[in-house]
Amino acid sequence: MMLIEETAPEAEALPVAALREHLRLGTGFEIADDTAEDVALAGFLRAAIATIEARTGKVLLTRRFRMQLDDWRDRLGQTLPLAPVIAxxxxxxDDGMGTVTEVPAENWRLLPHGQRPMILPAGVILPHVPRRxxxxxxxxxGFGDSWTKVPADLAQAVVMLAARYYEDRSHDGAKGAMPFGVSALIERWRQVRTLAGRGSREARR
Incomplete structure (x- = not known):
């Protein structure tokens, strides 16, 4: 499986003010009003978001992804690797010979799920994928386009982790282990990962 992130969170959606407050970078100080410092804080937030999303399989801020498989894992239904899926x-x-065909929307449907959203066939099975x-x-x-839509525990985990990255920024780039408080906040959101593809094809070999 290959998962490609086609869009990135808007800079305006990042909780830079919340991180600044968490770090006690109060207003009125030169560091708080420094545009370069805000850019740096945004970078730590993006890194923290990526880490939390990788640990939980949850997309915090809405964006578009493309998943590529060499075959369905199960033609009775294909699990998607991220949640929550909006659409x-x-x-x-792709038939492997240069022809790409879009599967009509009436031939499948999305089964929304907080942990394991799935693509289900409208009929009996999902369409055949050629061997090559x-x-x-x-x-x-994603949970939404704005930070207010992100669940409170995940939002707090991101700010705490970004603060740790900020505090460790001079330590040769080493971020160290996940802080216990962050791990506790994200624990209920974590899921056991499964293979996203190749299942049915491997079974035929």
């Missing part, structure tokens, strides 16, 4: 934008099958081909699924996932 599946399109499904395309691949299937590409473009989908939109």
């Amino acid at each position: 599946v934008d399109k499904i395309e099958i 081909g691949m299937v590409s699924v473009t989908f939109t996932a």
Whole structure:
């Protein structure tokens, strides 16, 4: 499986003010009003968001992704690797010979789920993927476009982790282990990962 992030969170959606407050960088100080410092804080936030999303499989701020598989894991239903999924934008099958065909939307449906959203066939099974081909699924996932839509515990975990990155910024770039408080906040959101593709094809070999 290959997962490609096609869009990034808008800079305006990042909780720079919350991080500044957490770090006690009060207003009126030169560091608080420094544009370069805000850019640096945004960078630590992006790094923290990426880490939290990798640990939980949850997308905090809404954006678009593309998943590429060489075959469905199960033609009765394909699990998506991230949640929550807002919409599946399109499904395309490449036959490996240069022809890409979009699967009609009426041939499948999205089953929303907080942990394991799935693509289900409208009929019996999902469409066949040629042996030398691949299937590409473009989908939109995330809790919302603004930071206020992110669940409070995940939002706090991001700010705490970004603060740790900020405090450790002079330590040769080493971020160290996940702080206990952050791990405790994200624990309920974590899920056991499963393979996203290749299952049905491997079974035939």
